[in-house]
Amino acid sequence: MNLGTRKILDNSFTAVGMGSIVVMALALLVVLTPIVYNGVGAVFFTGTIEHRTMLYKEYGRGDSKTIEAQSATADRYRGEAYRMLSGFEAEMEGMTPEASREYRSKYAPVRAAMSSLLGPLPGDPQPMLTRFQYGQTRWEKAEEKLHDILYEKKWDYSDPTVMAKEFYVPRAEAFAGTKLAPLFGYVDKHLADMMQPQFTFYWGFFTDRSLDAHIFGGIWPEIQGTFFLAIGAMLFAFPLGVIAAVYFTEYAKEGFFTSILRSANSTLAGVPSIVFGLFGLAFFINTMKVSESKSVLAGSLTLAIMILPTIIRAAEEAILSVPKTYKEASLGLGSTKWNTIATVILPAALPGIITGGIISLGRAAGETAPIIFTAAVSVGSAIGIADVFSSPTPALSWNIYNLASEHEMASEIRHVQYGMVLSLVSIVLLLNLSAILLRAKISQKLKG
Amino acid sequence: MTEEVKNDGQRSSAFVVSPQKRKMQKLAKNAGETLLLGIASFVAIVVLFIFYFVAVDAIPYFQLRGFTEFFTSTGWYPAGEPGEFGALAIIYGSAMVTFGSALLAVPMGIAAAVCLSDILPFSVRQYAKPIIEMLAAIPSVAFGFFALVILAPLLQSNGGPLLMWTWWVLAAPFLLLAVIVAADLLSARFAREENRRKMALLLQSLFGILAVLVLYVVGTKLNAIEIITGTNALNVSIILSFMALPTIVSVAEDALQSVGRELREGSYALGATRAETLLKTVLPAASSGILAAVILGIMRALGETMVVWMASGNSSHIPDPWFNYLEAVRTLTATIAGDMGEADQVTGSARYHVLFAMGLLLLVISFFSNLVSERIVVRQRKILSGQ
The missing domain is CATH 1.10.3720.10 (MetI-like)
Structure with a gap:
């Protein structure tokens, strides 16, 4: 091979390596950007008057006078639309039965969409579910509903070789010549007047209980549950892990038994997370009966077992990185081994041990599979600190899954899901970031 | 050297250890090290427990249905009457x-x-x-x-x-x-x-x-x-x-x-x-x-x-x-996670134990x-x- 080709190969090899690192950075960016962008939208968004009314009625928040004034303005514009609807309903009564039936079937979706946009229409009974008691609380959702009102979605099946395509037909054409015809233009023109959009900073997203399975309200029960589970897991795993690390680094004599303990540690680190869940269910709940059914305690214990190997490894590394001279100086001064460990080695290794602990805390907060069978419920209110021994809790990780995959209105509450994902990701990444910074500080200190 | 220490009785007690005290120290040291060892072996015990408790719930499945269906059939209808538990496709x-x-x-x-x-x-x-x-x-x-x-x-x-x-x-x-x-x-x-x-x-x-x-x-x-x-x-x-x-x-x-x-x-x-x-x-x-x-x-x-x-x-x-x-x-x-909620958790049903069989497979x-x-x-x- 000639030299030029070899140089090209050399450079392209470098390029492949750098390329894969760039791909990883891009992947991180591609995953995080939509999560951050849309997640911020759960807190900062253009809210409608419905949102403010809901907050006032359900959480007692907001200035009643302003809300009433805005409500009155909105109702003035809405009244016109309501009159058109009732006018058309009266008009249908007087039609021939065939025409009436035909219009009725076309009118039903319009009425449903109007009710979804503005809340219960006048004359409707008060709905049982909170989700039907208010109209659209977010402006971009209101615009989507407007589109539903204005256009009818149809599918084009004409070409059997390709997938059916959707297309939209304006509804106004179907009602041409009736009293309903002007409604479409009116709603289109006065949407903002009817909804009173206004920039909203909904900080309560993080601190409010959820209403009607997360259709309104915040995610406090989930955040609290995640903290309970993660901190509970740390309470069990951290002391155990640090003590085990002290044993491995200072006391264990290399031999068959120690090597078995070490490989048990790495086996535990490699167990799939869902198997921890199965174990938690079979052992903590079915055998030990730490609680009647799922509970925060059982979940914390399961998570603790999962993060134990990480803590042990990090603590071992931290202890080993303490300069030998420290230990020798302490022993030389006549201190006992245990005294040396407690007063010299552990304090010197503490930042490193804490780094490992922080990373494990993040891992415990983010894991889902171990808590599915042991601690998590989909819907629930925040539990008190006294209930951790007996009751299950909602948790961010589990509820993200649940809202995205199993919720009946999953596509309607994407903003809540994004908000939850952002909360979870930022909790975990902030913990990791602080660990990284702490570690950088340590290595600087060790360099001197 | 000993004379000096003896002269200053106040200081000597810190350096000279009576046999009794030395015995106590040794005892404490041994007890401490045993405790440390116990905690360090906790991990190994946990690993054993995981194997044991997953296996204990997995074995009834194989007792009920044998090995062939699980590994060779693709029919997965755990809710059927009678259920089919072919995990090959999974x-x-x-x-x-x-x-x-x-x-x-x-x-x-x-x-x-x-x-x-x-x-x-x-x-x-x-x-x-x-x-x-x-x-x-x-x-x-x-x-x-x-x-x-x-x-x-x-x-x-x-x-x-x-x-x-x-x-x-x-x-x-x-x-x-x-x-x-x-x-x-x-x-x-x-x-x-x-x-x-x-x-x-x-x-x-x-x-x-x-x-x-x-x-x-x-x-x-x-x-x-x-x-x-x-x-x-x-x-x-x-x-x-x-x-x-x-x-x-x-x-x-x-x-x-x-x-x-x-x-x-x-x-x-x-x-x-x-x-x-x-x-x-x-x-x-x-x-x-x-x-x-x-x-x-x-x-x-x-x-x-x-x-x-x-x-x-x-x-x-x-x-x-x-x-x-x-x-x-x-x-x-995904099958373990998804089906556990539906599987009735009363031990004895093949539907419950088959999930542990899958867990055991993953674990092994x-x-x-x-x-x-x-x-x-x-x-x-x-x-x-x-x-």
């Missing part, structure tokens, strides 16, 4: 997404590890490492959410063009390289000294046209593909590969760094370029450590639950044809691959340290 689904993610993650991971350990200067490495750590830290459910809500609709609506562009971006540089190298090698072999340049040029243009044709034909084929469902094996494989990457990179990088400077310097001294040194000397020397990295990365992908549960489509069948990554699949982990696989990778690492360390 095991195949797990294998499929794991293989797919390894296909993407292994080359990328090794390349990135080489780059981190040998190519990048220290100042750049400082920024690259946190990226990898952050990738490892993102919770799996966030990846799953991304796969379900963003990637799946994207694949479904723009799958063909997306595949085509990926093909172009990935394949074009490699084909270009292959053309240059092939032309060089062939001209060196068949042409005489004075004609080599011309011959190489000729071959390059010839192969170049061929390569562009291949790129174009495959590209249009990919562009025409319509992906029926975005929640499929491809989607999951892509996401899983990024979850396995950090493991592969960090373990492989450790293996590469444990290869000494002498090997590298020897290779440079013989006139090898950096790529040749890395490919022919460093990588073979670190190969067993890299194998361990690959095994650990694969285990990460196999054991992952949330991503596959949310975005694999959860349809229990073997794709047709068997390598079709654009179909929905179902995996072991992870145990053995861990054992193998650990052995490999230990052996490599011994070889490299020259023992």
